[in-house]
Amino acid sequence: MTAMTRRGFLAAAGALAATAATGGCALGGGSGSGSSTGGGGGDAANAGSLTWWDHQNQLQKAKAAIFADFAKSPGGMPVQYTYYNPGKMGQALQLAKQSNQMPDIHSNAGLTLPAGALVAAGWAQPINLTDQAKARVEDSLIEGLHVFDGKIYAFPIFSHQVYVAASWFNKELVSQAGLDPQAPPRTYDEFRAAARAVQDKGGGQTYGWVWNVGMPNRMAEQVHDLAQAAGFEGGIGLRYATGEYAFHADEYLDVIEFLVSLRKDKLLVPGANSWVDDVARARWTAGVAAYYFDGPWCPGVALQATPDFADKLDVGPILVPNAGDTVATYHVPQPGEYWLSPGSKQTEAANKLLSEHFVTEDYSRRVAETMSQPPRDISVVDQSSAHAAYKKLIGWFKESVHLAPMPIAGNKELRHVDVEQKPVQPTLGDIIQGALTGDVTDVRAALTKLSSDTAKQRDLAIAAAKAKGAKVSLDDYAFPNWKPRTDYTTSMYAER
Template sequence: MTAMTRRGFLAAAGTLAVATATGACGAGGGSAGGAGGGSLTWWDHQNQLQKAKAEIFAAFAKSPGGVPVQYTYYNPAKMGQALQLAKQSGQLPDLRTNAGLNLPAAALVAAGWSQPLTLTDEAKARVEDSLIEGLHVFDGKIYAFPIFSHQTYSAVTWFNTELVARAGLDPQAPPKTYDEFRAAARAVRGSAGGETYGWVWNIGMPQRLGEQVHDLAQAAGFAGGGGVLYKSGEYAFHADEYLNVIEFLLALRQDKVLVPGANSWVDDVARARWTAGIAAYYFDGPWCPGVALKDTPEFGEKLGVGPILVPDAGVSVATYHVPQPGDYWLSSTSKKAAAANKLLSEHFTTEEYSLRVAGTMSQPPRDIDVVDRSQAHPAYKKLVGWFKESVFLAPEPVAGNRDVQRVQIESKPVLPTLGDIVQGALTGDVTDVRAALTKLSSDSARQRDAAIAAAKGKGAQVGLDDFAFPNWKPRTDYLKPMYAKR
C-alpha cells in the first residue's frame, strides 16, 4: 500500500472538526472491530510478538477483572488499508498499532482515531521518562507509550553462515563496507550458482526501503535524519550520502547478485525465501530473527549478523534515532476502555514485558539492558550490543515545541517518497536519481513551509527555527535540556 493521500485520509476520518470532538470525548458509533460480548479486539503488525501476546492475553482473561482478547495480525503493507476501511465502517478494533497509516500521531489523534489512556499510577511511573508531548501526550493526556528503545536501525546485514562459509568467506568477519559486501555477494553467487544468489531484499515495500536508506545514509555520514540536516533543518535528500547509498544498491543489481523477482516482494516473502537458502545476505531490521526463527527454528544454526554497512573501511558507525513513538492506541470507538487500560497498565508497561520483547527478538525493548539476560539468539544479543555503542538519540522538533504537532496536522504527503524513488531506481523506472532526490528535497521544503503557514494562521507559535538544532553534535545524544539551549 502506498501512502494515503490527504483527501483519502479526510474521507476516511471524517471532517477534522467533527473527528476532533469525537476523539476528545471518546465517543463513537458501534462496537469496535465487531467484538462480541466482553472481549477486547486487538490488531497489530508485530509478527514476532504474537506468542508473547498470546501468553499475556490468556493470563489476562483468567485474572480478576480481565476479559478475553481477540487478536488479529496484519502484515505492515496491508494494515493501513484495513484500518482505513475499519474507520469508515465504525469497526476499529479496541486496541491497535498505527502501521500503514503514514500520518503522524498528532494528525490521527486530531482526526479522532484514538482516545486517551487511563493508566495506573504505577504504570505511568514506569513509562514517564519516555513520554513526549506531541508524540505520546496530547493536551496533557497520555494516548500511547513506547515499548521499544530508540537504539536501533533497520538496515542490519543478516546472513546465512552456511552459504557464506561455502563461498570461502569467514562467517566471523562479515562485510563492513560497500565494496566488501559486493565482493562477498559475488563470491556466494559464484560458488553457489543455480538458484542461489548473493542478496535478497524487500523491494516491494517502499516505506521500508526509505527507512533503511535513511539509516544507511546516516552510517555514511549524513548529519541528519529523515532527509533533514539536524543543524540547519534543511531538506537534503540529494546529499552525496544518499546518492552513494543508492548507487551502491544499483551496483548490486548490476552485479546480478540480487534474486530475480524480488522487485515485488514484501518482507515476509523475502525473509522466507532467504531462510530457504535462495540468498546469503538480507537487509532487515533487528526483528528479523524473531520472525524467521519462529517459522524455521532450525535456521538458528545458520544465522549470522553484521553491522550496518559503511562506504569506506575504518569508518566508525554512528546512526541517530528520534524518541520512539507510541505503540498501542485505544480507538475512539472502543466501549471497553477500562479493560483496555487494565491490560496495558498491568502487562505492557513492565520490565517483564521488556524481557519478553527481548526474548522474541523484536526491536530492542524500552528497557534495553534486559537483553543480555534474555533467551535471545547470540546474534541478536551481538547486534543490540552494537546498537548501544553506535545509535544516538536524535533531536525531535515536537519535543522542542509542542506546536510542531499542529504543523504535522497540516502536513500533506510528498510523493514520490524516498522509498518510491529507491524502488523505481532498482526496477528501472527512475533513471535520474539525483534529479528525483533534488525534487524531493524542494517539494518537501515547500510542503513544510505551507504547513507552517497554515498552522500559524490558526494560532500556532511555530517557525522554521523549530526544525533546526544548531547545538547538535555527532555521536552524542540530544537530551531534553538541550532544546532550551539551542
C-alpha cells in the first residue's frame, strides 16, 4: 500500500485480520493494486498537501487537470492522488482506518455497508459546500443517502440514467466473422450465435466472450440490470410494487442460465474465472475475445491503455431474452462519490476543492470526455469529444433508463435499519460465480434461499431499529403506485 508506512500497514493488517475473524469487517473482493501520483494518508508527512483516494481510473486525467489548477489557486494546495482497483479499494480503506492514516477525501468502493451505516461508524464528516455549489446539487440530494441530520456528507457526480451490462465488441473481429457491426446482437440467441461465429472464424485463437468472473460484486450489478431488461419489475432483487425480495424470479434465473450456457458452450475465454475487470478488459482489447459486458466507462478505461483500439471499439445495447422485447431498466438516485474523512487536517482546502471544481457543468463535461458513467448533467454528452460508441450508449440510456423508487428517499428513518442490517452470504455475485464455475448446481434453490435470508435479515434489522425508536416498517419498502417504464418522481412518495 503506497499510502501508509510499513509499520502502520502491518499493525493495521493485524488488527483487520482479528476483526475479520470475528465477522466484524466488510471487505471488498477482487484483486488489483493501488497506483499513486504521490503519497497518501492524512499524516504529518503530507501536512502541506491534500490526500485523495478513489477507484475512478477513467477520471484520473480530468482530476489531474483540476488538481493542478487547484494547487496554483489562492487557498489551494497540492493534491496527492492514489488510484485503487475497485476490488482492492475497500481493503485499503479498512487498513488505513485501522492505522489512523485515512486520506482526506475518498470514494467508498468496496465498503459494503450503506452510507448511513458508514456515517454512523465514523467514516466521514460533513462537507461545507458554498451556497453557490449547494444550489447546483440540492435537487439531487436525499436525506439518508447524501444528507444526514440536515448536514451534507456527499453529492452525486453521475446521472441515474445508466446500466452496466452493455455489449461492447471488437468491430474488426465481428466483421471478419461475416457479421454486421451496425446490427449488434440484441437477444440471448443472437448473442450466442454471434459469439459462436467469431469463435469459429478465429480458428482457436479468438473466443466469443470474456467477462470479469473473478469480480462477484460487479457481476451481481450486471445481472441486476440484465434481469430488469428481461422484465423484472424491481431492482437489486426487490420488487418495487410489493417490497418483496425475489432473487429467485424467472428473470434472474433466465439470465444466469444464459450466462452459464455460454460457458458450457465454451464461448467464454478459459481462465476468466479469476479475472477482475482490468484483466478481462485488457484481454478483450488484445483480441482474445470479440464481446465483453461492461458499463459505459469501458472506452474511457480501455483507450487509456490501448488508444489504437478506438477504431475497433463499438457497443450494442443490453441484451433481452426475445426479439421484439423493448429495453426498460431502472436506477435509483446516484449515491455520493467523494467523502471527507473525520481525521482530515485539511477540511478548509477540501471543501474549497469540492465546491469550486466538482459540482460544476465543466466537471460534467470533463466526466463525459473521459467516458465514465454519464455525468449528472447528462445533456453535455452530445457536445463532448467522447467516442461515438459512448455517445450512442448514453443515447440509449436516455431512452430506456427510468428513475426508480428508493425506500430511504421515502422515509429517512430507514437509515437506522441500514445500520442494523447485516450482509447476507452467499451474495448474488457468489451464486453467479459458483454457477459459472460449476460449484453451484441448483441455481434456483440458491436464489430462493438468498431471497428468504435477505428478507429475514431485513425483518431483524427493522425490529432492532424500531426497538431503538425508529419509525419504520415493511411498508416503507413497497411502492404500490409504481408503474413500469416511468420515472418515480419525488411527489409520488407522498402519494403512495
